[in-house]
Amino acid sequence: MRYLLAHFLFLKMRFFVKTNWFIRIIFPNYIWKIQTNEKKVFLTFDDGPTPEITEWVLAQLNKYNAKATFFCIGDNIKKHPEIFQKTISENHSIGNHTYNHLNGWKTNTKDYIENVNLCSSEINNLQSTICNLFRPPYGKIKFLQAKKLIRENYKIIMWDIISYDFDKTISKEKCLENVLSNVVPGSIIVFHDSNKAWQNLEYVLPKTLDFLKKKGYSFEKID
Numbered sequence: 165m166r167y168l169l170a171h172f173l174f175l176k177m178r179f180f181v182k183t184n185w186f187i188r189i190i191f192p193n194y195i196w197k198i199q200t201n202e203k204k205v206f207l208t209f210d211d212g213p214t215p216e217i218t219e220w221v222l223a224q225l226n227k228y229n230a231k232a233t234f235f236c237i238g239d240n241i242k243k244h245p246e247i248f249q250k251t252i253s254e255n256h257s258i259g260n261h262t263y264n265h266l267n268g269w270k271t272n273t274k275d276y277i278e279n280v281n282l283c284s285s286e287i288n289n290l291q292s293t294i295c296n297l298f299r300p301p302y303g304k305i306k307f308l309q310a311k312k313l314i315r316e317n318y319k320i321i322m323w324d325i326i327s328y329d330f331d332k333t334i335s336k337e338k339c340l341e342n343v344l345s346n347v348v349p350g351s352i353i354v355f356h357d358s359n360k361a362w363q364n365l366e367y368v369l370p371k372t373l374d375f376l377k378k379k380g381y382s383f384e385k386i387d
């Protein structure tokens with residue numbers, strides 16, 4: 165039942181920039197937002213490391229002394245370990261985004277968990293702290309998959325705001341508005357350091373950093 169409801173809501177969610185309260189209530193074990201009254205936002209970047217784009221993101225973050233969380237694909241870490249190392253050395257957080265960007269709804273639970281763990285091995289080989297942050301690709305994960313991962317001590321990090329930077333049918337101005345008109349203290353915001361998102365990201369990220377800094381926000385990583 166919960167699974168069917170999730171299907172339905174995620175199909176609807178395609179049109180929501182801001183995660184609605186109903187979804188948060190159905191999935192209280194997932195982290196949608198960080199509880200804080202302070203002006204802090206949590207920028208997240210999915211699908212890297214990607215040559216040039218991830219490095220560009222790191223440079224933008226540096227300009228604002230901003231920390232962020234990168235939900236990496238294991239296979240991309242394997243292909244670009246030097247970019248991954250650079251992300252760690254600049255003191256950002258790393259999260260797991262499966263080894264092959266799997267869709268949980270289309271993958272059996274055993275294969276899904278193995279793929280997540282394979283990504284963690286890749287991460288843990290290269291950084292000294294154990295990675296326990298996980299974001300399901302497409303936000304699609306079955307109840308049992310989530311339950312098993314939580315039992316293995318993963319925190320499932322969803323989002324408060326999704327920028328739709330990857331969506332080539334929306335304008336970059338709309339993408340920026342998606343973010344800026346919805347931010348509140350503790351917002352977890354999704355961007356993508358991927359080729360697909362580049363066109364929007366290049367426009368939206370510097371403006372987001374600039375606007376929120378002027379509003380008094382700091383940019384923190386998720387631990």
Ligand SMILES: [Zn+2]
Nearest residue numbers: 210211301302
């Ligand atoms: Zn992804």
